[in-house]
Amino acid sequence: MRPSAFGVALWASACVALSFLLLPIVAIFSELTLGELRAGLTSEVARDALRVTLETNLVAMALIVFFGTPTAYLLASREFRGRSLLVTLVELPLVLPPAVAGIGLLAAFGRLGLLGGTMESLGLDIAFTKTAVVLAVTFVASPFYVRTAIAAFEGIDRDLVAASRTLGAGPARTFFRVALPLAFGGLGAGAALAFARGLGEFGATIMFAGSLQGVTQTLSLAIYQEFDVDFDSALAIGALLVVGSALVLFAAKVIPAWTRSTSTSTTLFAPSGSR
Amino acid sequence: MDTLHVDLDHALRSFRLSLALDVAAETVAVVGPSGAGKTSVLRAIAGLLRPERGRVALGDETWLDTEARVDLPPERRRVGLVFQEYALFPHLTVRANVAFGGRDRVDELLERFGIAGLAGARPGAISGGERQRVALARALARDPGVLLLDEPLSALDAHTRRRVRGELRDVLGELGLPTLIVTHDFEDATSLADRVGVLVDGRLLQVGSPSELVAAPADAFVAGFTGANLLRGVASASSNGLTEVALDAGFTAYSVDEARGRVALAVYPWEVSVAREAADDSAVNHLRAPIASIVTLGNRARVRIGPVTAEVTTQSAERLGLHEGEVVVASFKATGARLLSVE
Numbered sequence: 001m002r003p004s005a006f007g008v009a010l011w012a013s014a015c016v017a018l019s020f021l022l023l024p025i026v027a028i029f030s031e032l033t034l035g036e037l038r039a040g041l042t043s044e045v046a047r048d049a050l051r052v053t054l055e056t057n058l059v060a061m062a063l064i065v066f067f068g069t070p071t072a073y074l075l076a077s078r079e080f081r082g083r084s085l086l087v088t089l090v091e092l093p094l095v096l097p098p099a100v101a102g103i104g105l106l107a108a109f110g111r112l113g114l115l116g117g118t119m120e121s122l123g124l125d126i127a128f129t130k131t132a133v134v135l136a137v138t139f140v141a142s143p144f145y146v147r148t149a150i151a152a153f154e155g156i157d158r159d160l161v162a163a164s165r166t167l168g169a170g171p172a173r174t175f176f177r178v179a180l181p182l183a184f185g186g187l188g189a190g191a192a193l194a195f196a197r198g199l200g201e202f203g204a205t206i207m208f209a210g211s212l213q214g215v216t217q218t219l220s221l222a223i224y225q226e227f228d229v230d231f232d233s234a235l236a237i238g239a240l241l242v243v244g245s246a247l248v249l250f251a252a253k254v255i256p257a258w259t260r261s262t263s264t265s266t267t268l269f270a271p272s273g274s275r
Numbered sequence: 276m277d278t279l280h281v282d283l284d285h286a287l288r289s290f291r292l293s294l295a296l297d298v299a300a301e302t303v304a305v306v307g308p309s310g311a312g313k314t315s316v317l318r319a320i321a322g323l324l325r326p327e328r329g330r331v332a333l334g335d336e337t338w339l340d341t342e343a344r345v346d347l348p349p350e351r352r353r354v355g356l357v358f359q360e361y362a363l364f365p366h367l368t369v370r371a372n373v374a375f376g377g378r379d380r381v382d383e384l385l386e387r388f389g390i391a392g393l394a395g396a397r398p399g400a401i402s403g404g405e406r407q408r409v410a411l412a413r414a415l416a417r418d419p420g421v422l423l424l425d426e427p428l429s430a431l432d433a434h435t436r437r438r439v440r441g442e443l444r445d446v447l448g449e450l451g452l453p454t455l456i457v458t459h460d461f462e463d464a465t466s467l468a469d470r471v472g473v474l475v476d477g478r479l480l481q482v483g484s485p486s487e488l489v490a491a492p493a494d495a496f497v498a499g500f501t502g503a504n505l506l507r508g509v510a511s512a513s514s515n516g517l518t519e520v521a522l523d524a525g526f527t528a529y530s531v532d533e534a535r536g537r538v539a540l541a542v543y544p545w546e547v548s549v550a551r552e553a554a555d556d557s558a559v560n561h562l563r564a565p566i567a568s569i570v571t572l573g574n575r576a577r578v579r580i581g582p583v584t585a586e587v588t589t590q591s592a593e594r595l596g597l598h599e600g601e602v603v604v605a606s607f608k609a610t611g612a613r614l615l616s617v618e
Contacts, residue, residue: 159362162323165349166356167376168417177375181366 028238040236048214049222056130057198060137064145064194072149094143098203101139105208132209133216137198145194152186185256192252196245276300277334279421279453283319285326287312292477298453304468305457312477313457317423321356322349333420355414359426361406363398369409370394376416384412404435422454428463440466461500473497495615498541504583505541510534517609524582528560532614539615544586546611549578550604558606565602580605
């Protein structure tokens with residue numbers, strides 16, 4: 001069959017778009033020899049940055065999941081006035097420029113900020129510490145988790161929740177035994193997305209936490225510091241982040257599919273609950 | 276066994292649900308068209324819907340009393356609710372689903388419902404009939420004082436449905452619990468329930484045994500729901516002491532019931548006989564018309580003649596050599612023609 005002109009046009013556009021998206025990633029790897037990659041990744045800057053990134057992101061993810069899951073369940077399962085306004089507020093950091101997030105965090109937690117006096121009297125100075133990195137990552141990454149988690153909880157067939165209640169389970173037991181397991185795939189996907197966003201956090205972190213090697217300098221910040229000093233080192237760190245992000249994205253796609261296949265149901269239950 | 280008292284008043288989308296019903300150790304079916312508020316009744320009893328005004332009690336245990344501000348949450352009402360689509364937990368095995376309601380009688384219930392062999396299976400991997408038994412076992416595992424079934428047979432295909440209906444009737448009989456079933460199918464209702472209530476637009480039009488509903492339907496809707504032919508027309512007095520009805524379909528029929536003005540004449544298909552010529556028997560109503568269709572249901576044949584459907588044995592249909600398009604006479608007695616007012 002002869003391909004139609006329209007089909008050719010679709011493929012041509014897709015080729016241009018994909019080439020453009022892939023070119024920088026290919027360039028990172030093709031500009032590096034294996035030796036340079038090894039040297040770049042074993043440098044002190046890179047090792048410190050990797051440690052800081054993992055420490056801060058794991059703490060941030062714990063905070064996001066611990067506070068985000070109940071928040072998402074509340075917003076997904078209760079009807080109350082102002083609910084949609086709250087959902088919008090939760091999503092606000094998604095569209096907020098990172099620089100605004102940074103200045104906002106400084107204005108709130110900085111020495112001269114809104115809570116600065118309280119913090120100081122408690123002997124806490126958050127700005128330009130590891131805690132600041134955690135807060136910046138939590139702020140920008142949490143909407144990715146909460147949004148997906150709301151959709152996952154909303155995707156649960158309401159009859160299943162009702163059935164749990166009529167079988168003698170109170171709201172808490174229903175949450176842990178029914179809602180949480182059924183939303184698990186969606187929650188995992190949301191956590192992976194939030195983690196990917198957190199790994200790449202740059203703008204809010206550099207404003208609120210600075211870029212002190214070994215303290216607040218994450219991988220993204222290290223790339224920025226290294227690229228006019230040692231380009232190859234910056235490339236090597238870049239390569240590490242590409243691999244890390246790709247793995248997380250893969251996990252975000254695989255986890256919900258895996259849950260779906262083990263929990264077939266005739267009901268309207270949708271584990272990933274994308275909206 | 277305690278009696279379930281239900282008294283509800285609640286605004287639904289386009290009408291008010293307003294109903295009072297007592298269910299002793301018996302099976303009561305609330306039957307009505309979809310959207311009549313049937314499921315809301317069950318949800319209100321189970322505590323999943325809070326009516327504007329009402330009272331729900333099992334014996335002297337009050338579950339809901341809006342005036343006394345009593346409203347127990349679902350988990351504190353001793354109900355076993357079987358959902359229309361069963362609502363089995365997809366992430367749990369059959370055994371874990373049943374154990375969710377209560378751990379004490381799991382093995383006994385799995386055994387009793389013949390699902391012990393499926394204990395390790397997930398709900399997605401078992402058939403519709405099996406799911407229904409799991410749902411029933413799960414509902415009974417918490418040892419309920421009332422059993423509520425929402426359209427228990429509608430999720431099943433026609434073949435399974437007939438078998439499950441028989442099984443369900445036996446189980447309900449053995450349990451002896453106050454049981455409330457809602458269904459849109461009059462046949463399901465009559466085969467499962469001791470008493471049937473017809474719910475339309477949130478109101479119970481009539482409650483009675485299946486035979487009472489068929490024998491004396493309160494109005495045209497109940498008559499139609501129980502399967503009667505409904506022929507609309509205008510009633511007037513006749514010189515022979517009967518009521519003469521000029522049917523809209525162009526025929527004249529007679530009834531022993533007294534009525535004047537617009538009426539619906541109800542006659543059950545099994546009270547209509549079919550012949551080639553009007554027989555000289557006790558029937559006074561004869562409608563001559565071509566056969567529009569013949570549908571065979573096992574040993575019965577439903578023959579559509581003009582505006583009426585007659586139900587005859589397949590044997591009779593064959594003996595008469597009935598075929599579509601042939602002009603025949605449908606006859607029924609004036610005593611079998613009930614006149615119901617039409618609003």
